[in-house]
Amino acid sequence: MTALLNLHGLTKAYPGVIANDDVSFDIDKAEIHALLGENGAGKSTLVKMIYGLVKPDAGTMTLNGKPFAPHEPRAARAAGIAMVFQHFSLFDALTVAENVALGMEDAGPLRDLSNRIEEVSNRYGLPLSPASRVGDLSAGERQRVEIIRCLLQDPQLLIMDEPTSVLTPQEVEILFETLRALKEDGRSILYISHKLEEIRALCDAATILRHGQVVGSCIPRDTTARAMAEMMVGAAFETPETRPQGSGEVLLDIQSLSLPATSQFGTPLRDVSLTLHAGEIIGIGGVAGNGQDELLAALSGETRSDAAAITLDGQPIGRLGPTGRRALGLSAAPEERLGHAAAPDMSLTENAALTGHVREKLARRGFIDWRRARDFAERVITAFDVRTPGASSAARSLSGGNLQKFVIGREVLQRPRVLVVNQPTWGVDAAAAAAIRQALIDLAADGAGVIVISQDLDELMEISHRFGALNGGRLSPLRPAAGLTLEEVGLMLGGAHDMEVAHV
Template identity: 50%
Template structure:
């Protein structure tokens, strides 16, 4: 059988790193082929070469047995190659439909395209509103836009870079059904993920990369998660130990928080109340787009429209206080968007320190202490195993997982009183995910109050002391993690808990 795609001896070098070193990869028609490797192994660079974003320094690319040179993403799409990037390529000020239209021929009618988008989204179970502006979408919803955009082109090869990193388990199941259907119709799929259980359940073949080289090819269904981990990082992932600890005083409290929409597509928050204690991790589960963004904006001080007494931090009413005021008093936060919100891509890692470390150690008498911010950046790089050229490397040059490790490290090293984190291990490999979770637990043990918003239910069950669920701008009662199970949390994610509006309407 003629392969759909074959890469021969592909190499790509950058000034500080060899991203790909003599890589061979073969994908057959109708095959779901995983590419597995730790952060910085060269997976995303290889995918960008296939999609025409980056040109290889050497090597050959074959498509249906014929050597080709993919000069641009437009040329890749003409061949029938579609790609869903880990970092989204969407314009915030345009609608979903307008963003998708940018990659289509001129003259495409937007009203017809909107119908196609809605039909495709419904066909594959991806909830999407074509008329919404992208800046109003959560990360999970942006991921759906990218997937639908790729599916609209009816690709012969679909590249998915961490497609489930912010999808719920229910959405992941629907996506897998979609991918299996596409494969049965002859579409080849290149699937990048750090989730070993997904690769074992979905993929026919797996190519493992480490340090820019291929270290093995296997059938993942015949492997265990432990054996895949050994192939990927040379060891089994570290064990994360969660030890119960009695909570201390309340550090962060929300009292009957209700807030109208900041824009037409926002989620209205309604009568939200919960507490987070020192030495506790409170996990918030929920389907993307149910008010997580809006709640985090209120808690962090990005949105100061709340009643002053609706949010309390360290004994003070802070509903109208700015993000800078809260940071200065010991609050830290990690947004779900890494580039543009969590870090400035054009600035160095050292310069990005100043987004959160603004005190006498980094700024003195109005002058930035460049040596100190470089030292801090270097410590984070070393402690969290960030693969980067050094403190002066641009944030935008890091792989998604390595940038996430750096941002988490930047906030953890502040030793905050309270830490708000959205999607803490989005796009990081199993070893790094275990390290991040261990660091969050260590921060909890040191007395920090942590609020973690995640669509990784396994992660929430692993690190949280208590859980709440957010659905349609309302929150469930809190439950001790030891007393919860996946079925209950899944039911609550649909808004069905005792006393909820959805439950009451179901009984009418």
């Protein structure tokens, strides 16, 4: 086989950090090539160089035997390279056809384009209606928009950045079928992920990055997931240790909670009921945009409901705000770290005081006790191994994983009776994710109740005692997580309904 794209000695440094250091490898024709690495290993920078968004400081690329140095994405697309982004590349308010047109050099009239979209989407089993508004689509459908946008340009190399993180197991299967069909057509795929089992099922070759350097390559089919994970991390790491569920008293009780959507493209909650016991972890799965944000807001107190719809220790709390609920022992950590869970430009001490002032008594008569606040922030930093110069650093300056450890640690150390977290390990590297999961397990073992909302099914299966799925704002009945098969989980997520033809 011949190489389609050859990378040689690619190096890119940013102030204070070398994102890519002398990276070299080949991607063959008609090959699905995995790029593996933790967050911050330099995967995104590398991909951005191939796609022309970032210029390498040194090194060369060769495409089909010819030198390749795209100075902008347009040039990369013209050379036959297309990219499906992990996020931010769709426009909610525009239609499918308009979104596709924006990613193409020569889109032509929208009417012709719509026909071509339907043709390609049927050929690869990705049903889509060109006239629907992207904001109304499910995550799986949105991804189809991106894939079709790429396919219409007849690419030789398709780059996919974490494509399955928002999909149901059934949708993942559809995607893999599509990717294999593309490979049959002679196209190559650069597949970025840290879901190792997927890579083993799909990819022909893998290159592993750590701290910006290539640390190894392997044939995923012949390598165990654990071996690949250890190459990524550079060391063995501990898998969280689960503890048996305590059969405690009822802590939190939600009865028939219905709430309207909080934003234009949000999902209303419909008749959600759930009972959380002391010592229990409830995992709530579901494809993004099925009511996760709304459920978290309803529990944290950002959205108020009928007083009796939510009770904590038998006390109605539906009309209390976040501070009132924290005082009673119900804490929450939302998904968006910067801007929701933490104020980006404020220091860690200030961020610690923002949620900790009630339970940690950091404020007296309306004045903040800065020394206690600082002590509290430092306790979080030490207990959760947050890598930062100190408590006076701005939240923005922390890497995603470190900030997530801080945000979760801040709530855990307040010893809440009930903790609700949304996507606790999203975009967090394997070692930090394991630490966060362990902290949640320990919290439950000490008698608190924990609700974990996540799109990472492996994570939910690993730590939760009972599992439920959100679909269109409804919560499925909870079932014991032990013994659930992937198929059953997929059906609970409502994966099947997404396979029908998209909304017309």
